Amino acid sequence: MKEYDKLVRDKIPEIIEEDGKEYEVETLDDEEYGEYLKEKLLEETQEYLRSREIEELADVLEVLKSILDNEGKGLEELEEIRKKKAEERGRFEQKIKLLKVYE
Numbered sequence: 051m052k053e054y055d056k057l058v059r060d061k062i063p064e065i066i067e068e069d070g071k072e073y074e075v076e077t078l079d080d081e082e083y084g085e086y087l088k089e090k091l092l093e094e095t096q097e098y099l100r101s102r103e104i105e106e107l108a109d110v111l112e113v114l115k116s117i118l119d120n121e122g123k124g125l126e127e128l129e130e131i132r133k134k135k136a137e138e139r140g141r142f143e144q145k146i147k148l149l150k151v152y153e
Contacts, residue, residue: 056086056089056090056093057078057083057086057087057089057090059112063075080120083120084117084120084121087113087116087117087120088117090113091110091113091114091117094106094109094110094113095110097109098110114128
């Protein structure tokens with residue numbers, strides 16, 4: 051038996067069952083779900099940083115979408131905020147690294 055304490059995609063129990071294994075799950079309330087989503091975001095981000103695989107970025111995006119859904123927001127709202135910040139503060143296209151600010 052291997053124990054876990056992590057959020058998994060919805061079809062994972064079905065995949066485990068198809069593999070002939072038994073499992074235990076629980077359904078989280080919205081507050082717990084929000085906390086586990088934060089942990090999942092960190093997990094998926096770390097996996098991307100290690101692997102540099104685009105599939106991991108897809109997982110990061112899925113978690114971000116789930117966080118937004120759980121908070122009653124949408125990708126459209128996030129994109130509008132991103133655009134506004136890009137307009138006001140710029141993007142990261144010029145690859146600028148800040149070294150010092152003299153006062």
